[in-house]
Amino acid sequence: MKYGEIVHGKLHRRVNRFIAEVFIHGKKEAAHIKNTGRLTELLQPDADVRLEVSDNPNRKTKYSLIAVCKNHIWVNIDSQAPNTVVFEAIAAGKVKELGMVNMVKREVPFGDSRFDLYFEKGNESGFIEVKGVTLEKNGLALFPDAPTSRGTKHILELAKAVQKGYSATILFVVQMKGCSTFTPNKEMDKTFSESLLKAAQQGVQILAYDAIVKVDELVLDDPLPVVLS
DNA sequence: GGGTCCACTCAACGAGCGAT
DNA sequence: ATCGCTCGTTGAGTGGACCC
Numbered sequence: 001m002k003y004g005e006i007v008h009g010k011l012h013r014r015v016n017r018f019i020a021e022v023f024i025h026g027k028k029e030a031a032h033i034k035n036t037g038r039l040t041e042l043l044q045p046d047a048d049v050r051l052e053v054s055d056n057p058n059r060k061t062k063y064s065l066i067a068v069c070k071n072h073i074w075v076n077i078d079s080q081a082p083n084t085v086v087f088e089a090i091a092a093g094k095v096k097e098l099g100m101v102n103m104v105k106r107e108v109p110f111g112d113s114r115f116d117l118y119f120e121k122g123n124e125s126g127f128i129e130v131k132g133v134t135l136e137k138n139g140l141a142l143f144p145d146a147p148t149s150r151g152t153k154h155i156l157e158l159a160k161a162v163q164k165g166y167s168a169t170i171l172f173v174v175q176m177k178g179c180s181t182f183t184p185n186k187e188m189d190k191t192f193s194e195s196l197l198k199a200a201q202q203g204v205q206i207l208a209y210d211a212i213v214k215v216d217e218l219v220l221d222d223p224l225p226v227v228l229s
Numbered sequence: 230g231g232g233t234c235c236a237c238t239c240a241a242c243g244a245g246c247g248a249t
Numbered sequence: 250a251t252c253g254c255t256c257g258t259t260g261a262g263t264g265g266a267c268c269c
Contacts (some may be wrong), residue, residue: 021239034242037259061241
């Protein structure tokens, strides 16, 4: 997934969940944060950041904050990117657990929910829910970074899809390199972590991939081991 | 009065949709 | 094709209800 023009900056402060003040070429600018989650580990004062330049005149901010450097590792924080990256990778047959599919579609309704991706492959059809992971601790990629009732709901819906004969996958995109393993963040959200384990036992496939964060691109890379218990 | 809980609103943006 | 509107996103902040 390619971005447009990128500039580097230094984070000054997060004004609210949407807006950060960033020094770009020594000048203080307002930037839209493309992730409304907590990101407390990442959005520290003086952090090096990357921003996409927008020429949309209707926007209140000229810049979008898309990546943050933590301990010399760049972390992509764009909450919309994982969806696109996984869509591109599946369409190109690069997710080896799924292989080459006949078709893949985005944002497809199922029951009361809407899953990120739907695919068909021979007689098989399945749903995929994509989750972006930006939290890393001691080499472990962790999700979620804040309690997520929506996340738990998605897992339960995926288990329902399995019961109805679909295949169902939850794919965690670790938006950085350098993590050895993915595991749910039990300390942050026990319900989510337990639901994930239960869903896996019911046949939901749990996958994790890391990603290469280039200056102006995010690319799905290697599968990571998933530890659920 | 102080503390807790809940419902509600708000923020900036992009996507989707209907109207023109 | 272009527009303007609505909706979804999720934590912070606010105000009201309630209990001690």
